[in-house]
Amino acid sequence: MPPAPEAVDAVSVPALPLAAGVGEVLRLPPVKPALDDPCAPLRALLQQYMAPEEVARVREAYELALAAHGEQTRRSGEPYIHHPVAVACILAELQLDIFTIQAALLHDVIEDCEISKESLAERFGPEVAEMVDGVSKLGQVRFETREEAQAENFRKMFLAMSRDIRVVLIKLADRLHNMRTMGVMTQEKRRRISRETLDIYAPIAQRLGIHAIRIELEELAFSHLYPKRWHALNEAIKAARGNRKEAVQKIEQALLDRLHQEGFEAQVSGREKHVYSIYTKMQKKGMAFSAILDLHAFRVIVADVDTCYRVLGIIHSLYRPIPGRFKDYIAIPKSNGYQSLHTVLLGPFGHPVEVQIRTEDMHRVAEAGVAAHWLYKTGMNHAHAESQARAWLQRLLELQTQGGDSQEFLESVKLDLFPDEVYVFTPKGKILSLPRGATAVDFAYAVHTDIGNQAVAARVNDMYVPLRSLLSNGDKVDIVTAASAHPQPGWLDVVVTAKARSSVRAYLKTIQRGDAETLGRNLLDKALQSLGGNYQQTQPADLQRVLATFNVQDEGQLLAAIGMGEVFPLVVAHKLLPEEDDRGRLAQTARRLGQAVSQLLPSRLNREAVEKKPLLIRGTEGMPVTLARCCRPIPGDPILGFISTGKGVVVHTHDCHNIREWRKRRDRWVDVQWDPEAHGDFPVTIRVVAESARGVLARIATLISDEDSNIDHVDIEPQDGLYTGITFTILAHDRDHLAKIMRSLRSLPMVSRVQRVKS
Template identity: 85%
Template structure:
């Protein structure tokens, strides 16, 4: 679970924007003040609306159990920690989730924070609640080398728990929403990190599951914490525009209501202001200034049935002229999260575009609550498309898990699935399939079935033979040609975009390469041992067992395969296999002599990567692939350390890089390295310049950098307080002395107040 023992409850930006103009449905937690004698009172008030007295009492039992476990724990604001699980349960009670979900929400931190076992929970509250709590809990007992690895593994566990019970992610989203609402006392750095994670993972999950209300508030809160000045400026601009366009909004709404009334159609017509983040996202995506964004308002028409939706569409099109190409029928072809509506954009009375959404009451509930709407329905025949779509997505996640790969690879695949700008295509039998925009015929083949993808050799789009890498467009009719002898090709990874296709191709290649890599690894290790005066026959089983634990591989076969694939280096393994009394110094002496021989046996993939880069003259890495760490960007003259990293070879960091703190404990991964005195070339490095906010400053600084013989690769500008601006440059330098000259030159400029090198 995300523990953010943070500050007092603050109102969300979504609520603040909604005070005057209205932003649609946003979940609002009844305020829970630290001074309340009974923190459970707001939850009970919500539960009595839809649960019976016996179920409300069982929810209170879970509250009492959680309160006893958290009795000595407090949030950073000083309020009792129990307020957090109660708030999470309140958010879920707003969605009218079932009793088991409410109990699990109240108990969601007790396994992690209160030393309560899953078995004890199952005995007290039942196996279903215990499974939900366990699915939401973090892997607190497992140690990881980096924050990223730990976070990826936590997400992996959550997604797999979701595939067993979708309520896990509903609890997780509610937990993140309350944490985002109460981040006021966190440090700025932590707020930014958590907000970025929210925008990258949690808000897209909410959208993927169709939970519009939670998604909107997560985006608004994350945006306000990540870019507070941009959020404030944009909010003020929207407030000003709201006053200028109020008359237009009222006029359009009245016209719609009057015309529908004349036609005898009962409908709810409401205008809503678009959200701050959605406007910002549109400005970023299309490169527009705020003054060029005219569709700040949208109108929603809710009617009784589907037939009336289409009648209303015709009536509205006769009232205002529709803009060509801006009509979308999500009723006939629902979105992948189950969302259904008719969308049309009209030319309003003052020449500005106006968006109108038309839907039924059932569609509206699904649009706001998504998969959670399943628990709102008490009778059959309801639109459960959102739940069907969500379970189909979770089933795909389960298939990704079976494909293998580490946690970060799994999370990368999930992210690919979280941002589907979709196209709709047809199978030969007329079935509609939604694919991400940019998907190829190979992605389509794997979406139909894994075996189809594995055996694909060609494709027909609209009855025309095309290459497998051909991209799909809306309305295409796609047929895949297969052959029993065919198999996935490595080149497919260059163009497939769906997580399932990428994971399936990777899994096949890993399986096929393992035996070849093992043979190659045995040969490389034998050569390395021979150079040290030993051989494979002289290595005993006990030595190999010691090495297997050291390199965290399960078997000798896996170790040899890792050597063959360039993930573990034969010289290092040979060195570790030698008895403790052996002269380890010979490894360094013979490394240079072996470098050329070893490189001949490296996999072609690694050789291509190495030859594509400029030679990195770093002593101590002969015969090994070398990568300069992007976090600290070492340059000649910097004190450096080398660490073995799977798939990257030797990763070189500066001595003071914060990312290597944990690695310093893993001496088995160290490689003694130093810059070769003859090292030449250009190396990227980051510097941050704080300068006055004035016209021409950026050009002046760039000129000085250029005159000092450096090239600028990237510039990132972040306004400070209106008077000063922080500018981060990525520049190319020859060595540490070259960098020092550039920094001295920039400090001489009168408009520059500070220049520093950035690491991390």
């Protein structure tokens, strides 16, 4: 979380040109209503792309808004009509259709005036009335807290968006004009509105690809939220601008000359990065302003897609590309429809230079996003941006249908607004975009809700991994499912997508006690059948013993716990099977517990430590747990759990070779993870290759002891006359502790190699 904002007055930030340099359609700067005729600037904009009769129909909406708002004024003292006209002007700069402009002029008449939705529909049609209603707040409903009211207002707006995406375009224009004129408000209100803008409205503009509006919203919100920081950075950028003006002009001219020399017509422009984007980069990377060298980026606009790739090769021959900094958003567009080639070059002055290469059509979409779909009578095809936006809105509609209150819905929407993405592949080669930090569970729900509900594990790049595993760009992911599987409560701790979180919550909320009992009975019966038993033949004494073991009151509560995923059915089945007698049962239970404890904690810990420091692995509640000797998992390792007769849940690292035989036994897989409170000393094996010299073993043993670890076992295997291989079984607290020990060992001059052993 960023520090609290400074207690100073807000600074004045000039309004940015809305999508400057995007061709004739989007070159107009923000306009201000004239005092004599507030509608004059809007009329001038509309006459550039609308027929006279359509301009006249817009005038009708203006006259109704003027009459409805009457003598109302804004906090600044100007007539209120100036606000809806300014909102309509912002949308007219994007050349949106007549219905959107009419709705923009009327967007406050339901909320603030005595005009009904029905009367609007009768005069301007249902399309305009629905948009106005979607933008309006819930003025007639009273809520206990501001947060509850805000959440319900957003819920209504998003639902209206799902019916007509132009609702959010009006809302974004409304918020943009409010941000431009927020100087008269109190400092506290400016901060609250600015924080809301950064949390909700700017990410929505980003999600819909409306780059021009998003940039200005971020700049204005940042200037009001952190005025001192904005002013300091702005002044630093101005100073740097003078120092680097020559470099920018030289690079721009060099690009133009080389492209013309090769016979390509292109528009080349250098642009300065915005204050807020520089600030966020400094925050994320912990960098000072002086360390940020790429303050400028260059944009190359060409005729077609084929030329984009040809120009890329020419630019790479002019300046050397920096490895790992090339991104192809043409072949794999962003989720908001954005397409461009991005490359970072080493400029003539030794500074990195970012270059974006795109077509004119891609540039329009990059600036206007989904709004480009409504560019008035242009005939351009923006199907990708439009389909991506509608897919996102459809997901919002699914979140709404899954229940939950308004604040939970808003939380889910915020989760879905993360701008950073990873791109992964399905087994059939389809590309899915997910938020950075997404797991295999998020992927499963992105494919289909039923896949997520029945997921038990995942194969990432043909390797089995836990469902909690993070995904990276380019991963090929395949979800392993089982008909008897269902969502686990622990998934809520790891999922990052709104769909996955809401789906898990919906399942956990909607499964009633009766459904849980039925499901639990079926799962337990299948587990008993796999062991040669039958639930109908369960003896009362065995059932009572199991009820006491799991601390439940009756059979129904036990079955419900199984159905809700709190108790694993195979473990209950093992305990329900009758023993020869009480003595035999107690002896076998003792043996099982003894085996589990011997694996969980090292032999050096006494009984008191066993009682006070148990190993905690989530997903194994009520079951004995054994750590596999082959891979020796320690806290921090990705792990998988498997049910084994006599041992309970056997925990392996996800890359252990010995779990191959279990991969087809999906009914025995358990989704487990280390509990954050898991602590103790855990045996782990490492192999050290060191010089064959006197005192080497003693030196290594001393260092291990100095790193707060003990040696359980040592094997020495001479390799040749120069080096010796030494295998240690040491005790480590967790993965970080082991890494620290191994780093210390590598620092010894006589040690040539250190590696962890999993056999």
